[in-house]
Amino acid sequence: MTVTSGSLRSRTDLCTAIETELTGLMGKRASVATTYGPDFTRLWAIAGENVLGGKFVRPLLLMETYDALYQGSSGQRETAISIAASIELLHYAFLLHDDVIDGDLVRRGHPNLIGSLLAEAGEIPRPDGALHWAQTGGILMGDMLLAATHQSFARVDLPHELRLRLLDLLEHTINETVAGEQLDVGLGDGIVAPELETILMMCGYKTATYTFELPLRAAAALAGADFAVENALATAGRHLGLAFQLQDDLLSTFGDPQRHGKDPYSDLREGKQTAIIAHARSTASWPDIEPFFGRPELNGAEADHVRRQLTDCGAEKFVQSLIAEQLQAFNDVLASAESQVPPNARNVLVDLAGQLEGRQS
Amino acid sequence: MTVTSGSLRSRTDLCTAIETELTGLMGKRASVATTYGPDFTRLWAIAGENVLGGKFVRPLLLMETYDALYQGSSGQRETAISIAASIELLHYAFLLHDDVIDGDLVRRGHPNLIGSLLAEAGEIPRPDGALHWAQTGGILMGDMLLAATHQSFARVDLPHELRLRLLDLLEHTINETVAGEQLDVGLGDGIVAPELETILMMCGYKTATYTFELPLRAAAALAGADFAVENALATAGRHLGLAFQLQDDLLSTFGDPQRHGKDPYSDLREGKQTAIIAHARSTASWPDIEPFFGRPELNGAEADHVRRQLTDCGAEKFVQSLIAEQLQAFNDVLASAESQVPPNARNVLVDLAGQLEGRQS
Numbered sequence: 001m002t003v004t005s006g007s008l009r010s011r012t013d014l015c016t017a018i019e020t021e022l023t024g025l026m027g028k029r030a031s032v033a034t035t036y037g038p039d040f041t042r043l044w045a046i047a048g049e050n051v052l053g054g055k056f057v058r059p060l061l062l063m064e065t066y067d068a069l070y071q072g073s074s075g076q077r078e079t080a081i082s083i084a085a086s087i088e089l090l091h092y093a094f095l096l097h098d099d100v101i102d103g104d105l106v107r108r109g110h111p112n113l114i115g116s117l118l119a120e121a122g123e124i125p126r127p128d129g130a131l132h133w134a135q136t137g138g139i140l141m142g143d144m145l146l147a148a149t150h151q152s153f154a155r156v157d158l159p160h161e162l163r164l165r166l167l168d169l170l171e172h173t174i175n176e177t178v179a180g181e182q183l184d185v186g187l188g189d190g191i192v193a194p195e196l197e198t199i200l201m202m203c204g205y206k207t208a209t210y211t212f213e214l215p216l217r218a219a220a221a222l223a224g225a226d227f228a229v230e231n232a233l234a235t236a237g238r239h240l241g242l243a244f245q246l247q248d249d250l251l252s253t254f255g256d257p258q259r260h261g262k263d264p265y266s267d268l269r270e271g272k273q274t275a276i277i278a279h280a281r282s283t284a285s286w287p288d289i290e291p292f293f294g295r296p297e298l299n300g301a302e303a304d305h306v307r308r309q310l311t312d313c314g315a316e317k318f319v320q321s322l323i324a325e326q327l328q329a330f331n332d333v334l335a336s337a338e339s340q341v342p343p344n345a346r347n348v349l350v351d352l353a354g355q356l357e358g359r360q361s
Numbered sequence: 362m363t364v365t366s367g368s369l370r371s372r373t374d375l376c377t378a379i380e381t382e383l384t385g386l387m388g389k390r391a392s393v394a395t396t397y398g399p400d401f402t403r404l405w406a407i408a409g410e411n412v413l414g415g416k417f418v419r420p421l422l423l424m425e426t427y428d429a430l431y432q433g434s435s436g437q438r439e440t441a442i443s444i445a446a447s448i449e450l451l452h453y454a455f456l457l458h459d460d461v462i463d464g465d466l467v468r469r470g471h472p473n474l475i476g477s478l479l480a481e482a483g484e485i486p487r488p489d490g491a492l493h494w495a496q497t498g499g500i501l502m503g504d505m506l507l508a509a510t511h512q513s514f515a516r517v518d519l520p521h522e523l524r525l526r527l528l529d530l531l532e533h534t535i536n537e538t539v540a541g542e543q544l545d546v547g548l549g550d551g552i553v554a555p556e557l558e559t560i561l562m563m564c565g566y567k568t569a570t571y572t573f574e575l576p577l578r579a580a581a582a583l584a585g586a587d588f589a590v591e592n593a594l595a596t597a598g599r600h601l602g603l604a605f606q607l608q609d610d611l612l613s614t615f616g617d618p619q620r621h622g623k624d625p626y627s628d629l630r631e632g633k634q635t636a637i638i639a640h641a642r643s644t645a646s647w648p649d650i651e652p653f654f655g656r657p658e659l660n661g662a663e664a665d666h667v668r669r670q671l672t673d674c675g676a677e678k679f680v681q682s683l684i685a686e687q688l689q690a691f692n693d694v695l696a697s698a699e700s701q702v703p704p705n706a707r708n709v710l711v712d713l714a715g716q717l718e719g720r721q722s
Contacts, residue, residue: 013622039547046672097504101497120463121552126632126655129550136462136546139500140539143458147535154515156529167515174508175390178501179397185497189490191482202494205397271487289702294487 011060011360018059019052021085025050026149038313046143058091059084061216061348062314065233068344069223070306076222079156083166083218085151089145090170090210094177096142100135101185102270109258114138131268139171146174165221173214180206187273194273194281200322202241203275207248208241232337235343240353247356249274254307265303269296275322276315327353372421379420380413386509387412407477408502411611412453419452422444422713423576429705430584430673437583440517440708444527444579447513451531451571454506454537461499462521465629470619507535526582535574538626541567548634557639561603561683564636568609569602592708593698600691601714604684608703610635611680615668626640626664636683637676646674 014349031043031196062084067078096113116228117134124130153170156163166203183202186192216237220230249267251278257264271294280289292298309314330353334346396540398440398582427438460466466476478495485491512634514531517524544563547553577598581591610628614637618625628635632655641650653659653667673676691714 005428016476026627032536033540036537037544040543042538043543101493101500126549126551126552126581132462133546133550133552136543136550139462140459142504143507144539146504146534147532150508150515151528151532154511156524157432157521160518164516167512169513171508174505175393176397179394179503182401182404182497183398185494188487189494189497189606190485190487191490192400230662351430361408 014060014063015056018085019083020079022051022088025085029148029356036203043137044140046048050113051088054088056088058087058211062087062219064348065216066218066223068348069220069225072328078348079158080222082152086149087215090149093142093149095268096138100138100324107135113141132248142157162221167215167216170274173210176205176209176279188271194279196275199273199275199278203245204238204242207245208238212237212241217247228340232333232341235335236349237347240327240349243356244324246319247359249276253310265298268293268303268306269298275319279318280310280313280315283313375421375424376417377443379417379446382442383412383449384511386446386450390509402437404498404502407474410561411474412449413451417449419448419572419576423448423580426580426582426706427707428578429582429703429709430586443513445511448576450506451510454503454510455497457503462494468649469507480518494660500682523582528619530575530578534571535568537570549632555634555639557636560639561636564606565599565603567697568606573598573602589701593694597691597694597710600687601710604687604717607636607680608720610637615677626659629654629664629667630659636680637671640676640679641671641674644674
C-alpha cells in the first residue's frame with residue numbers, strides 16, 4: 001500500500017504519526033487504569049502492546065486517501081490522524097470480541113489478549129476459571145476500546161454537520177459489522193443456511209465495511225471531497241475488501257500457517273462456512289469432506305486430506321474466480337469514475353489491490 | 362423514588378417522556394436492522410422489549426434531579442431526557458455483557474435476551490451451538506447499545522465545554538464500571554483475593570458509579586449547578602448506591618426468589634464473593650458453608666442449610682450493619698451540604714433512600 005506519486009509524506013512518517021496518536025490514546029487510559037489495581041492495569045498494558053503491534057492497514061488507508069484528496073493547505077489533518085488511529089482501536093475491539101466468540105487464543109502466531117491472560121492466570125481452583133477470567137478480559141477490553149473509538153469521534157472539534165456525518169458513518173459501520181458477525185456465527189452454529197450468497201454478504205458486512213468503506217468515506221468527508229468521489233472510492237473499496245476477505249479464506253485453508261500466523265486449520269476445525277465450503281458442498285466430493293468439517297479434534301493428516309479434496313473438487317479455483325470478479329468490478333468502478341477521482345487517490349487503492357498478488361499472510 | 366415537593370412534573374409524565382425517547386432510540390435502529398435479515402431484526406426486537414420493560418431507575422434519578430436543580434425557564438431539558446434515556450441503554454448494555462459473563466439466562470423472573478434467543482434457536486446440529494449463538498447475540502447487542510449510548514452523548518447540541526464534560530463523565534463511568542466487573546469476575550474465579558475491602562470497592566465501582574454518580578453528575582452539569590452541589594450529590598449517591606448493592610446481595614441470598622425474580626441461589630451456586638461471604642469466612646461456621654459454596658449443582662435443601670448458617674454466624678447482621686453505615690454517611694453528606702443543595706434535590710435522594718426499607722425486589 002505504498003503511495004507511488006504525489007503524496008508529500010512518506011509511509012514511514014504516516015506510520016509514526018499514527019503510532020504517536022495511538023500511544024497517546026492508549027497511554028492516557030493505561031495511566032488512569034493504575035487507579036483500579038494490578039489486573040486492570042495489566043489488561044491495558046497487554047492491549048497497548050497488541051494495538052501498537054498492528055499493521056495499521058485502516059489508518060494508513062485513511063491517511064493516504066486523505067492526503068491524496070485534500071487540495072488546500074492546512075485542513076483537518078490532525079483530526080484525520082485522530083480518527084484514523086481510533087479506527088485502529090475499533091478494529092482491535094472487533095478482533096477481541098471475535099476472538100471471545102470463536103474461542104481463539106492465538107492471532108498472527110502469538111497469544112492474543114485472551115491467550116496472554118490465560119497464560120498469566122496459571123492454576124486456579126475453579127475449573128475453567130482461568131479461561132473464564134481471560135475471556136472476560138477480552139469482552140471488557142473490547143467494550144473499553146469501542147468506547148474509546150466513540151470518544152475520539154465525539155470529541156473532534158469540527159463543524160457540527162461534519163461531526164454528525166462522521167458519527168453517522170461510525171454508526172453505520174458498527175451496525176453492518178455486527179450484522180456480519182452475527183451472520184458469520186449463525187452460519188457456523190448452523191442457525192443460518194450456508195448459501196453462497198449469504199456467505200458473500202456476510203464477508204462484505206463483517207470486514208469490507210469497516211476495513212475499506214469507513215476509512216475511505218471518512219477520508220473523503222474530512223478532505224471535503226465531493227460525495228460522488230466518496231461514493232466511487234467506497235464502492236471500489238468494498239469490492240477490494242471482499243476480494244481480500246475471500247483471499248483470507250483461501251490462505252487460512254490452503255496457506256502456510258507459519259506465514260499467515262493463524263491457528264492452522266482453525267477454519268476447518270471450527271466448521272467455518274466460507275465460499276470454499278459453499279462450493280464444495282455442491283460437488284460430488286462433499287460426502288468425503290463433510291465428516292471432517294467442523295470436527296474440533298481434526299489432526300494434521302486429516303486436514304491435509306480435506307485440503308486436497310477442496311482443491312480437487314474445484315473449490316479453490318472457484319474462489320479464485322470470485323476474487324478475479326471482485327477485482328474486475330473494482331477496476332470498472334475506478335475506470336468509470338476516472339474523471340472525478342484524482343489520480344493519487346486512485347493509486348492508493350490500485351497499489352493496495354496490487355498487494356493481493358502473491359500474498360502469503 | 363417519588364418526588365414529594367417542588368417538581369412541576371409528575372413521575373408519570375417523566376416515565377412517558379423517557380419511554381418516548383427510548384422508543385425513538387430503539388425504534389430507529391430496529392428499523393435499520395431489517396436491512397440485515399431476520400436474525401438481526403429479531404435481536405433488536407427482543408432488546409427493544411427488554412429495554413422498554415425496565416424500571417428506568419437511572420433516567421428518573423437524572424430527570425428528577427435535573428428538574429430539582431434547574432432554576433431557569435427553558436434550559437437543556439430535551440437534552441437531559443436524551444442523556445437520561447441513553448443511560449438506560451448503557452445500563453442494559455452492561456446487563457447483557459454481565460449475563461454473558463455469568464452465563465445467566467434469566468433476569469427478573471423472565472428469560473433475558475440470551476434466554477430468549479436460546480429458546481428460539483431450538484435444536485441445531487452443533488453441540489452447544491444454540492447457547493453459543495444466544496451468547497453471541499448478548500455480546501453483539503451489548504456492543505451496539507454501548508455504541509448507541511455514545512452516539513447520544515456525542516450528538517448533543519451543547520456548548521463544546523459542556524459536551525466534553527458529559528463525555529468525560531461517560532468515559533470515567535465506563536472505566537470504573539468495567540474495572541468493577543473485572544474485579545467481580547476475578548473474585549468469582551479465584552484470581553483476586555476475597556478481602557472485604559476489595560469486595561466493597563468492587564460494589565462501588567461496578568454499580569454505584571453508573572447507577573448513582575453518573576445520573577447525578579450529568580443532571581447537575583446539565584442544570585448548570587455549582588460543582589460543590591454536583592460533588593455533594595455524587596458523594597451522597599455513592600453511599601446510597603453501595604447500600605443498595607449490599608441490600609441486593611442480602612436479597613439474592615435471603616430474599617424470596619418469587620419476588621426478586623433472580624435465579625434462586627445463583628449467588629451461592631456461582632460462588633459469588635459478597636460481603637456476606639467475606640464475613641462468614643472469618644467465622645467458625647465457614648468449614649460448614651465452604652463445601653456448598655460455588656457448587657453448580659446446589660439443590661434447594663442445601664441452599665436453605667447454607668442460608669441458615671449465614672444467618673447464624675452473623676453474616677446477615679454484619680451486612681445489615683454495613684448498610685446502616687452507608688446510610689449514615691449518606692445522611693451526613695447531605696446534612697453538611699444543606700446550605701448548598703436545594704431541598705428538592707435533597708428530597709430526590711432522601712426518597713430514594715426511603716425505598717431501601719422493606720425492599721423485596
